[in-house]
Amino acid sequence: xxxxxxxxxxxxxxxxxxxxxxxxxxxxxxxxxxxxxxxxxxxxxxxxxxxxxxxxxxxxxxxxxxxxxxxxxxxxxxxxxxxxxxxxxxxxxxxxxxxxxxxxxxxxxxxxxxxxxxxxxxxxxxxxxxxxxxxxxxxxxxxxxxxxxxxxxxxxxxxxxxxxxxxxxxxxxxxxxxxxxxxxxxxxxxxxxxxxxxxxxxxxxxxxxxxxxxxxxxxxxxxxxxxxxxxxxxxxxxxxxxxxxxxxxxxxxxxxxxxxxxxxxxxxxxxxxxxxxxxxxxxxxxxxxxxxxxxxxxxxxxxxxxxxxxxxxxxxxxxxxxxxxxxxxxxxxxxxxxxxxxxxxxxxxxxxxxxxxxxxxxxxxxxxxxxxxxxxxxxxxxx
Amino acid sequence: xxxxxxxxxxxxxxxxxxxxxxxxxxxxxxxxxxxxxxxxxxxxxxxxxxxxxxxxxxxxxxxxxxxxxxxxxxxxxxxxxxxxxxxxxxxxxxxxxxxxxxxxxxxxxxxxxxxxxxxxxxxxxxxxxxxxxxxxxxxxxxxxxxxxxxxxxxxxxxxxxxxxxxxxxxxxxxxxxxxxxxxxxxxxxxxxxxxxxxxxxxxxxxxxxxxxxxxxxxxxxxxxxxxxxxxxxxxxxxxxxxxxxxxxxxxxxxxxxxxxxxxxxxxxxxxxxxxxxxxxxxxxxxxxxxxxxxxxxxxxxxxxxxxxxxxxxxxxxxxxxxxxxxxxxxxxxxxxxxxxxxxxxxxxxxxxxxxxxxxxxxxxxxxxxxxxxxxxxxxxxxx
Numbered sequence: 205x206x207x208x209x210x211x212x213x214x215x216x217x218x219x220x221x222x223x224x225x226x227x228x229x230x231x232x233x234x235x236x237x238x239x240x241x242x243x244x245x246x247x248x249x250x251x252x253x254x255x256x257x258x259x260x261x262x263x264x265x266x267x268x269x270x271x272x273x274x275x276x277x278x279x280x281x282x283x284x285x286x287x288x289x290x291x292x293x294x295x296x297x298x299x300x301x302x303x304x305x306x307x308x309x310x311x312x313x314x315x316x317x318x319x320x321x322x323x324x325x326x327x328x329x330x331x332x333x334x335x336x337x338x339x340x341x342x343x344x345x346x347x348x349x350x351x352x353x354x355x356x357x358x359x360x361x362x363x364x365x366x367x368x369x370x371x372x373x374x375x376x377x378x379x380x381x382x383x384x385x386x387x388x389x390x391x392x393x394x395x396x397x398x399x400x401x402x403x404x405x406x407x408x409x410x411x412x413x414x415x416x417x418x419x420x421x422x423x424x425x426x427x428x429x430x431x432x433x434x435x436x437x438x439x440x441x442x443x444x445x446x447x448x449x450x451x452x453x454x455x456x457x458x459x460x461x462x463x464x465x466x467x468x469x470x471x472x473x474x475x476x477x478x479x480x481x482x483x484x485x486x487x488x489x490x491x492x493x494x495x496x497x498x499x500x501x502x503x504x505x506x507x508x509x510x511x512x513x514x515x516x517x518x519x520x521x522x523x524x525x526x527x528x529x530x531x532x533x534x535x536x537x538x539x540x541x542x543x544x545x546x547x548x549x550x551x552x553x554x555x556x557x558x559x560x561x562x563x564x565x566x567x568x569x570x571x572x573x574x575x576x577x578x579x580x581x582x583x584x585x586x587x
Numbered sequence: 588x589x590x591x592x593x594x595x596x597x598x599x600x601x602x603x604x605x606x607x608x609x610x611x612x613x614x615x616x617x618x619x620x621x622x623x624x625x626x627x628x629x630x631x632x633x634x635x636x637x638x639x640x641x642x643x644x645x646x647x648x649x650x651x652x653x654x655x656x657x658x659x660x661x662x663x664x665x666x667x668x669x670x671x672x673x674x675x676x677x678x679x680x681x682x683x684x685x686x687x688x689x690x691x692x693x694x695x696x697x698x699x700x701x702x703x704x705x706x707x708x709x710x711x712x713x714x715x716x717x718x719x720x721x722x723x724x725x726x727x728x729x730x731x732x733x734x735x736x737x738x739x740x741x742x743x744x745x746x747x748x749x750x751x752x753x754x755x756x757x758x759x760x761x762x763x764x765x766x767x768x769x770x771x772x773x774x775x776x777x778x779x780x781x782x783x784x785x786x787x788x789x790x791x792x793x794x795x796x797x798x799x800x801x802x803x804x805x806x807x808x809x810x811x812x813x814x815x816x817x818x819x820x821x822x823x824x825x826x827x828x829x830x831x832x833x834x835x836x837x838x839x840x841x842x843x844x845x846x847x848x849x850x851x852x853x854x855x856x857x858x859x860x861x862x863x864x865x866x867x868x869x870x871x872x873x874x875x876x877x878x879x880x881x882x883x884x885x886x887x888x889x890x891x892x893x894x895x896x897x898x899x900x901x902x903x904x905x906x907x908x909x910x911x912x913x914x915x916x917x918x919x920x921x922x923x924x925x926x927x928x929x930x931x932x933x934x935x936x937x938x939x940x941x942x943x944x945x946x947x948x949x950x951x952x953x954x955x956x957x958x959x960x961x962x963x964x965x966x967x968x969x970x
Binding site: 582 | 669700804876896897918
């Protein structure tokens with residue numbers, strides 16, 4: 205049940221009229237303890253939404269009692285009035301749940317530049333607080349959906365403790381997190397510093413390597429809460445490993461539900477001189493519109509892969525690079541190899557293997573293709 | 588008239604069977620002197636085509652007697668055999684025209700990774716050489732077209748000398764030049780060093796600021812040839828100014844014919860702390876798929892503009908930025924200003940003005956929107 209699977213958490217998701225569709229649009233997740241430790245990572249965009257400005261401050265003491273999330277409005281570039289709306293949201297949660305306002309994190313998603321209706325949010329928060337339950341995880345996951353086609357949740361258990369998570373985000377996914385809202389809970393007994401270390405290690409390998417369309421959001425936030433309710437103090441590296449698995453699962457769900465995509469592309473760069481080089485090459489290919497359009501057309505156009513690699517500062521010799529697509533090596537040493545007709549791109553999965561032959565480091569970037577539906581979804585509706 | 592408008596040049600464009608459509612696909616431009624000075628700028632992609640490898644060497648002495656250009660094949664990532672094809676092309680020109688092979692520049696455009704048919708090229712070069720004339724400029728401009736819908740040419744005259752040019756390129760346009768092939772001729776009497784200075788100054792402000800789809804080609808080349816046939820030694824700064832005007836005209840033609848585009852977008856960044864900052868901000872917006880798709884949908888989505896600015900390292904405060912579209916200021920000080928409904932994006936022209944309020948520098952980047960036709964053209968056909 206997503207964020208309520210671990211002990212020590214209640215959640216709710218209610219319609220507050222922000223979306224205009226009557227769907228749930230306010231989610232509330234409360235840590236009932238005994239511990240109320242939290243950690244969070246935020247978008248690296250320098251233009252950030254008001255909830256990010258608020259939450260970055262609120263997380264500093266490592267105490268998080270509740271997270272409130274709204275869809276139906278990003279509350280970004282809304283000035284002083286917008287910041288007051290975020291503050292009022294946190295205050296409403298503090299009052300309704302009986303926690304300190306400063307221990308409430310706020311997340312928002314939706315259209316940039318519109319003011320939120322604070323009265324609707326306050327009523328929604330009161331409603332959500334009245335419905336908090338240990339079964340509320342799915343309702344909360346539904347309330348944060350925007351263009352997502354389904355709620356994204358995950359649960360993992362081991363050694364007496366549990367990690368649960370929910371995520372939303374189907375567009376604007378990019379490194380540095382981008383509009384992706386994620387809440388992960390655990391009943392393991394860990395302090396805020398340990399949570400922060402684990403969360404940074406996990407997101408670096410997962411959400412940060414999901415680059416659906418190269419566009420970085422103003423609102424992304426991944427929050428990790430620990431209640432300690434299991435009484436289990438986990439081995440930190442084992443916990444980090446399971447957390448990474450949880451994040452990878454959610455990142456994969458985000459990729460598979462990316463706006464308008466028809467292919468899920470995994471770009472693996474091997475034999476790079478450094479991990480940074482592998483990442484730069486992977487991202488450069490993932491952001492190349494000509495490559496992405498070719499994959500949409502089921503065209504294993506390896507020339508566009510090499511052209512994208514050539515724009516990077518990575519160490520490589522174009523005439524040593526090998527490129528394989530779905531297991532067929534179409535380019536060897538910078539020249540044609542197997543006939544491109546042997547590559548079957550008719551399925552949704554597409555793997556691109558780039559062997560740089562410049563070292564021993566590697567990395568994988570997840571992305572999507574560039575499709576008519578992507579253009580349609582992002583031109584026909586404001587978001 | 589294009590490249591044959593200035594005195595001292597002949598040109599031809601012939602079908603050699605490379606394209607498969609029967610259209611012209613080999614262009615030849617010959618400098619008949621008395622001077623045979625040349626300068627060229629090349630793609631900054633690190634993975635370059637064989638003609639680029641050849642031409643970079645051939646230009647070193649500043650002497651260029653002829654330029655041969657083929658469409659129907661990029662001759663990129665074609666290995667040793669591909670380099671030999673380029674060499675054979677230059678040799679064929681040398682023999683047919685009676686000039687040194689090392690004074691022949693070669694340009695190619697088309698699909699990456701396929702070998703060229705050298706026999707067809709040699710026959711085509713012989714044919715083109717036999718048709719060289721002072722009226723051949725338009726035929727040459729037609730022979731370099733790929734997905735271009737029309738030939739691009741320009742002529743300017745002043746103070747007794749003339750500059751003429753031809754260009755091709757409708758996709759993969761990006762800074763560092765990208766597949767854009769341009770040949771510019773003049774009968775002014777300037778040496779190779781002066782040409783090089785003028786060409787770098789002109790392309791920096793024009794072709795380098797055209798970023799249609801963020802994808803950098805492996806084959807771009809802009810070549811400037813001077814015959815000295817007018818006998819006029821121009822003032823270098825006046826020449827540079829007219830050359831810049833020629834380049835700007837051709838860059839505008841490329842933008843207006845970009846693959847699948849429905850809007851020509853000029854992103855002007857003012858009050859930046861430095862020109863580099865202005866360029867970084869302009870390019871970041873020009874490459875943001877969400878912004879580009881919004882413009883396709885006639886949606887003046889300024890939130891996506893600010894989100895794109897936020898990904899840069901430019902000096903700015905999001906809460907001081909103003910954004911106007913087609914003359915309507917939709918964002919003031921990082922918040923909503925005029926209603927977005929007042930912006931009319933129904934025409935092809937779209938101007939975006941970003942006032943950073945961080946300094947006094949400015950720059951303009953030209954780009955296009957992200958459309959269904961762009962996706963279609965780049966997914967349905969290999970290129």
